[in-house]
Amino acid sequence: MDVSLKIRGVFTTALTKLFLEKGFKIIYPSKIIADRFRYERNIITNSWRIPDVSIKDLQRGQSIYIRGEPKKIKLIIHILKRAFFDVICRRVSYKEYEVEFPYFAKLELDRLRHSVVPTLLGHHLLRSVASECLSIVEEEILSKYPEKRLEMSRMLKQFFIYDTYYEGKKIAIEHVKIDGKLINLSEGEIIHFDQDSKELLLKRSRFYGRSRYDGLNIIKKKGDYAITRVKEGLWFYLHCYFRSDGSIIGFYYNINTPIEFYPHKIRYIDLEVDVIKWSDGEVAIIDEQDLIRRYRSGYLTEALKEKAFLTAEAIKRIL
Numbered sequence: 001m002d003v004s005l006k007i008r009g010v011f012t013t014a015l016t017k018l019f020l021e022k023g024f025k026i027i028y029p030s031k032i033i034a035d036r037f038r039y040e041r042n043i044i045t046n047s048w049r050i051p052d053v054s055i056k057d058l059q060r061g062q063s064i065y066i067r068g069e070p071k072k073i074k075l076i077i078h079i080l081k082r083a084f085f086d087v088i089c090r091r092v093s094y095k096e097y098e099v100e101f102p103y104f105a106k107l108e109l110d111r112l113r114h115s116v117v118p119t120l121l122g123h124h125l126l127r128s129v130a131s132e133c134l135s136i137v138e139e140e141i142l143s144k145y146p147e148k149r150l151e152m153s154r155m156l157k158q159f160f161i162y163d164t165y166y167e168g169k170k171i172a173i174e175h176v177k178i179d180g181k182l183i184n185l186s187e188g189e190i191i192h193f194d195q196d197s198k199e200l201l202l203k204r205s206r207f208y209g210r211s212r213y214d215g216l217n218i219i220k221k222k223g224d225y226a227i228t229r230v231k232e233g234l235w236f237y238l239h240c241y242f243r244s245d246g247s248i249i250g251f252y253y254n255i256n257t258p259i260e261f262y263p264h265k266i267r268y269i270d271l272e273v274d275v276i277k278w279s280d281g282e283v284a285i286i287d288e289q290d291l292i293r294r295y296r297s298g299y300l301t302e303a304l305k306e307k308a309f310l311t312a313e314a315i316k317r318i319l
Contacts, residue, residue: 003072004049007033009057010127011064011101014112016043022079027051036116061128062267063100070095084108085303086257088269090180098180102269103233103258118142121153125260130160164263165193171202172265173228178272178294188228198232198261204239213241215276215286216250224249230266233258235311236275251277253315255308271308275315283319285312 004025007015016026016033020040027044028051029037037043053068053076066073077089077097084105090098101109106124113119118138120126126134137152165171173185188202205225212219223244230237235258241249253275256268272291277283288309295305 003075004044004047004052005055005076006051006053007055009055009064010061010124011055011057011109013116014109014124015055015064017112017116018083019079058098061124063098066097066099067095073097081301085301086307087301087304088178088299090299100176100180100269103260106260118146118149120149120156122157125262126156126160129262130156133160161261161263162193162195162198165190165200167191167193171200174265174267176267176269178269178299191227200228200230200261200266202228202230204228213249213252215252215274216241216278218249230259232261235307236315248279250279253277253312255311255315257304271304273308273312275312275319277319283316285316288312 002025004027005019006028007019007026008030012030012033013036016029016037020026020037020042023042025042025044026033026037026040027047027049029043029045034043034045051068052072053066055064055066055076057063058065066076068076073095077099080087080099081089084101086102086104088100088102090100092098101124107121110119110121110123113123120134120138120142123134123138134156137156142149142152167190169190170187171190172187175183175185177183186204186206188200188204190200191203192201193199203225204227207213207220207224207226210220218241221243225242225244227240227242228237229240236253236255237259239252239254241252243249255271255273255275257271259266259268272287272294274286275283276286291305291308294300295302
């Protein structure tokens with residue numbers, strides 16, 4: 001199928017590389033993209049053709065907006081799901097989609113971009129944190145000393161993210177639903193951050209929303225608090241709920257796309273299914289049908305669905 005694309009935004013180099021490999025035509029490229037791909041015959045700088053599909057940024061580097069001819073968008077979505085197994089595809093209308101790139105998708109985008117121009121590991125995460133510094137390091141240092149890629153990647157992430165964590169700092173929790181709804185959970189106060197394992201220990205004492213704890217179905221009371229353990233890149237994290245006297249209410253394992261750390265927040269996409277452990281030791285996996293419904297609606301790949309279920313089953317066996 002002959003398909004022409006117009007691509008703009010922070011993912012442009014990586015996505016241009018991906019779709020050129022699939023035989024797509026890229027029209028109206030920016031000057032930078034035209035230069036980077038100047039030897040590619042499917043980079044078309046002079047054209048009166050209206051693009052079949054347009055792609056641009058949304059949410060400051062977290063997702064893209066795709067608009068165009070329905071049949072050709074369907075092909076684009078198919079390619080994205082094949083290339084990025086953890087991608088989430090949200091249908092806005094018959095000719096519009098929002099596609100979010102979580103943890104592993106961003107790493108694959110880093111790899112694609114690096115095959116074109118010098119790119120640090122974590123580029124597409126750091127772009128929303130330290131864009132100007134990232135550009136300087138990649139263009140002025142990495143381009144001359146490619147062997148320093150791992151060292152420079154670690155240094156920037158350490159300086160702009162990990163070094164900003166200290167005891168007492170408040171961290172926001174962006175709990176993103178598969179359909180795109182953003183739920184800001186009550187923020188957590190850092191109790192401890194392990195630099196080696198990249199694990200945050202947070203204390204949360206203000207709970208929004210319902211009068212009962214999700215899954216546990218136990219009434220919330222004044223003075224309750226939670227200790228939340230969050231490890232970067234992990235497919236789940238743990239809330240341990242306590243009464244004011246320290247007695248245990250229960251444990252809630254949230255299954256999600258690998259957690260991303262930012263200076264003032266953590267972010268992930270909630271994968272619906274969760275594991276609950278009550279104070280009496282009973283364990284259960286909940287909300288499996290919610291995930292299945294999302295899968296059948298086309299939001300996620302089968303591989304991501306299976307990963308969520310396998311993660312939940314593994315946690316249950318351990319408990």
